[in-house]
Structures are given as structure tokens and as C-alpha cells.
Amino acid sequence: MTRPYRVAVRQESLDDLAARLAATRFTRPLPGDGLGVPADRVRRLVEYWRDGYDWRAWERRINVHPQFVTEIDGLDVHFLHVRSPRPDALPLILTHGWPMSVVEFLPLIDRLNDAFHLVVPSVPGFGFSGAPREPGWDRRRVAAAWAELMRRLGYERYGAHGNDVGSLISIELGRLVPDRVVAVHVTQVFSLPSGDPAERARLGPDDRARLAVLERFMTERGAYLGLQSTQPQTLAHALADSPAGQLAWNLQLFGGAVSDDYILTNATVYWLTDTAGSSALVGYHGGGPPAGPSSAPLGVACFADDFFPSIRPLAERDHSAIVQWNTYEKGGHHSAQEEPDLLADDLRAFFTALR
Numbered sequence: 001m002t003r004p005y006r007v008a009v010r011q012e013s014l015d016d017l018a019a020r021l022a023a024t025r026f027t028r029p030l031p032g033d034g035l036g037v038p039a040d041r042v043r044r045l046v047e048y049w050r051d052g053y054d055w056r057a058w059e060r061r062i063n064v065h066p067q068f069v070t071e072i073d074g075l076d077v078h079f080l081h082v083r084s085p086r087p088d089a090l091p092l093i094l095t096h097g098w099p100m101s102v103v104e105f106l107p108l109i110d111r112l113n114d115a116f117h118l119v120v121p122s123v124p125g126f127g128f129s130g131a132p133r134e135p136g137w138d139r140r141r142v143a144a145a146w147a148e149l150m151r152r153l154g155y156e157r158y159g160a161h162g163n164d165v166g167s168l169i170s171i172e173l174g175r176l177v178p179d180r181v182v183a184v185h186v187t188q189v190f191s192l193p194s195g196d197p198a199e200r201a202r203l204g205p206d207d208r209a210r211l212a213v214l215e216r217f218m219t220e221r222g223a224y225l226g227l228q229s230t231q232p233q234t235l236a237h238a239l240a241d242s243p244a245g246q247l248a249w250n251l252q253l254f255g256g257a258v259s260d261d262y263i264l265t266n267a268t269v270y271w272l273t274d275t276a277g278s279s280a281l282v283g284y285h286g287g288g289p290p291a292g293p294s295s296a297p298l299g300v301a302c303f304a305d306d307f308f309p310s311i312r313p314l315a316e317r318d319h320s321a322i323v324q325w326n327t328y329e330k331g332g333h334h335s336a337q338e339e340p341d342l343l344a345d346d347l348r349a350f351f352t353a354l355r
Helices: 011-022 039-051 055-063 102-112 139-152 165-176 197-201 205-221 223-230 232-239 243-251 260-273 276-281 312-318 340-354
Strands: 002-004 067-072 075-082 090-095 116-121 158-162 181-186 298-303 322-328
Touching: 011 039, 011 243, 011 260, 039 243, 039 260, 055 102, 055 260, 067 139, 075 102, 075 139, 090 102, 090 139, 090 165, 090 340, 102 116, 102 260, 102 340, 116 139, 139 165, 158 165, 165 181, 181 340, 197 312, 205 223, 223 232, 223 276, 232 243, 232 276, 243 260, 298 340, 312 322, 322 340
Parallel strands: 090 116, 090 158, 158 181, 181 298, 298 322
Antiparallel strands: 002 067, 067 075, 075 116
16 A cells, blocks of 8 residues: 655754753864864764754745655555656656665655656665565665566556666665566666686776775775674764764765765764664665676666766676766766766666667
């Protein structure tokens, strides 16, 4: 059964958040650079969160779009469902990443709705979807939930797009139901070196530079992945008790190219729904490598400042049907926010060519 949904946070919850922000104990700055999110950035954003940020305005912005909840595999799945005025529009499911939410794709809805019926779900364990109560909600199980969601909505053929964790889930959806997924479009291909020196030696100068960016990110900023994949419960105790802590944890992956309001809206969603632990648990865990390369038509949009760049020779090892690969000289990991026009145009061109 599918039921309508609106985001309507109780005022008591917002008052509690405000009180916790007012009582924040800020930590002292550590000496040196590259030690994590700077203390002064956290302080500035907490002060704005407390005194200037307007959650109700963002609540209204989300609620402009039709929303629903349906139970799939024992969990409530929340989703936006915005039908195109064109009856023959292609259905397209958009999957957000971490530490984001459905808010990630709000800029794309008006840019794409003339050509696509848009389905924008909250990944289980994130935001307004239910949190798993049993192990096993890896990206493949989420993909299976998406296949069931699209079936219930009456969509027999559709496209998939994802960013960050959403890229992983979208590719799995293409593997799971290739007869239904027209094609998959992503903003990252998480293809890592195998360790074979010959593989690395075959990379050209540009790809070696991208690999250096990726390896630097993993060495200098990738510790969160290890903690989230091994000790999410330990992490959740701290983040569930401190909105400033939740904000600081999320800030690891938010640079200066996105707005303070966007950062705080995502942090507020995580705080209000107590999903620090469940979002850490879901999505990254894949239950082992796939049996072979994916075969669904794949489009990749690479943005210049993405801290996790895609490397085409490695991607071609893992995906046998890459049909579009575009590289842009601006934008970053949060392309739907940073460069929504570029991303929307890339999506439109990709799926139009395949229809």
C-alpha cells in the first residue's frame, strides 16, 4: 500500500535542536593542517544553524513535490514522485549519496520534469525512509527495493541515475533487472586499481593524475569509510547526541562549492531522523565483488573537482557497455547542486540518444 507523505517536523523537535545547538561545547583547534574539519568552520555553521537557518522554509521546498511512502521488504520507503506533463516521458529514478538526502536532487526536478517522470527515493536508513532492523541491507538489496518500487508505480522500462552511494546502487539496479533498466547514468564509477603493476603502467598521464587524486583522498580523508563500514554503531552513539557532531561528520564531504543552507538541510534531516548509524551501514556494503562486468548501457559524467574521480580504463574493466563518457572542467562531487544545468543536460542527452 502506498500512502501520501509530507515532511512535518514537530516544533518540539526543532526546539530541542535549538537548545542543543545553544549548549554546544566547541572543541579546541588542533595544531597543524589536514587534521579534519576545521573548528572555526564548525563554529560558524553551528551559529548560523542556531540563529539564521530556516528549516521550515526547506520543509516547504521539499513539500512542493508529491511524496509517498510504501512498505518494501519490511521497510517503509519514502520517495518523491513527480510525473512529467508528457505521457510518453521516460521514468527516471534518482538515487542520492552520503551524507546527502533527497534534497540533493531538488535542483534537477524542474530541469528534467519536461522529459522524465521522476522518482526520487530516500535510501533505506537515510532520511524519511525506515531504518533497517536486520543485517543485509547492502546496495544490492536497495537495488532490489528500487526494482519493486518502480514495478509498483507501473513503470516497465526506466532509466537510473545516481551519485556517490547512489552510483553504486544504480549500477546494481542495472545488473538486477536489465530487461527493465534502459540505461544507467552515474557521476562516479568506483573502479579501483587491482594491484597489478601492469594495469597501472597502461594508464596514460591524465588517468595517472586522476588516480593520484583518488589515492590522496583515500589516504588523507578516507578514514570515515573504514569507521562507517566496521563500527557504525560506535559512531552513532556520538552523532545521535550532538547535532554539532553530526554536522562536523557530514562536513568531511562538503566543500565550499555548495551553500551553507544545503549543508545544514542535510545535517538537519540526519539529526531529526536519527539516521547517522543506519546511513553509515547501508549502501557501501556489497557482499563481495560482482561476478563479472556490468552490461547495462552506462553513461558517466565526470566533474573536474570531484574528490573521487572516475578512471576510464579501470571503469572499462568493470563495465562492458560504456556508451557515454563526458568530462567537465568545473563542478565537483555534488554536481546536482554545483552544476545542475550541466548535469541535467548530460542526463537528457544520454537518455534521449538511447530511446
